[in-house]
Amino acid sequence: MVLAPTTDLERQRPGPGALTGMQASGTGAYDFTGLQISPDDIIGSPGDYLRQPEFSAGAWRGSAVALGGMDHLIDLLREELLERERAGSPHQLARIGEALILQKTAAMWVHEAAQAAYSAHMKSEDVTSIINLARLAVEKAALELITLVQRSLGLSAFIKGKAVEQVMRDLATYLRQPAPDEALTEAAAWFVHHDWPEAGP
Incomplete structure (x- = not known):
């Protein structure tokens, strides 16, 4: 460098x-x-x-940032539905439940990636593969969450200047990390021949 x-x-x-x-x-x-x-x-x-796993391992932090955006987006969704007295609707409750599932799924992947990044017991390929899969899992969950929020709030979610609209725009842009297809196929190729490793103590 x-x-x-x-x-x-x-x-x-x-x-x-x-x-x-x-x-x-x-x-x-x-x-x-x-x-x-x-x-x-x-x-x-x-x-x-470009030395591995250090080059790829740091990507878990980007997933953690995206997770923070998801957390904030869910807070904004809940707040607006409560203000509009729509939080009791069974359809909105279903969306909130789905949103929480997406958020907790992303959180588990971020935790798994962080453990791998600092594990002294994993092979380099294990670390990079886990973190690449985590990155893609968080991306998928976040994009699904954005769709759920848009469906829940309707046009309100598209009003420029509102916090929810800005968070969705920022999150969708931030998620555009490089080479997602390569990250997925390389991780898959590794785990075709190797079992999922333990993070160790």
């Missing part, structure tokens, strides 16, 4: 454009052509950045 300076305004380039969600964040580009790097700017050795 290279710790390169990025303060030269003439080298800064615009990003891909405004995102639907996570609009408080910023994404841009930088032209590194001809930039001089000193030995002190180089961190680690060649191959360190």
Whole structure:
């Protein structure tokens, strides 16, 4: 990894454009052509950045962030249904129940991933495979939760400026992590030939 300076305004380039969600964040580009790097700017050795399981293991934290978004979304759903005196509807209760199942499923996967990330007893491939599966499980649960909230609240969930609308946009954008198909198939290929490991003490 290279710790390169990025303060030269003439080298800064615009990003891909405004995102639907996570609009408080910023994404841009930088032209590194001809930039001089000193030995002190180089961190680690060649191959360190992509070394496993460290490279993939940190992804469990992203799943934990998404889980926090799910928690907040469920709180907003409950609050609005109570305010509108719709929380007692059997259809809304069913959706709330389904939402809680999704949230707790995601929480169990995040817990499993965190245990794997810090296990001293698992093989590197076990760690990366578990965390990749957890990442995809949380993504799936969060996307299903967004659909449930939209069905529960109707047009109210699409009013710009409302907290529930912003959380849904931010969460849906945040969930777009790279290479989901590759993460799934690599994890599946590993566990076809290996049993699920124990996290250890």
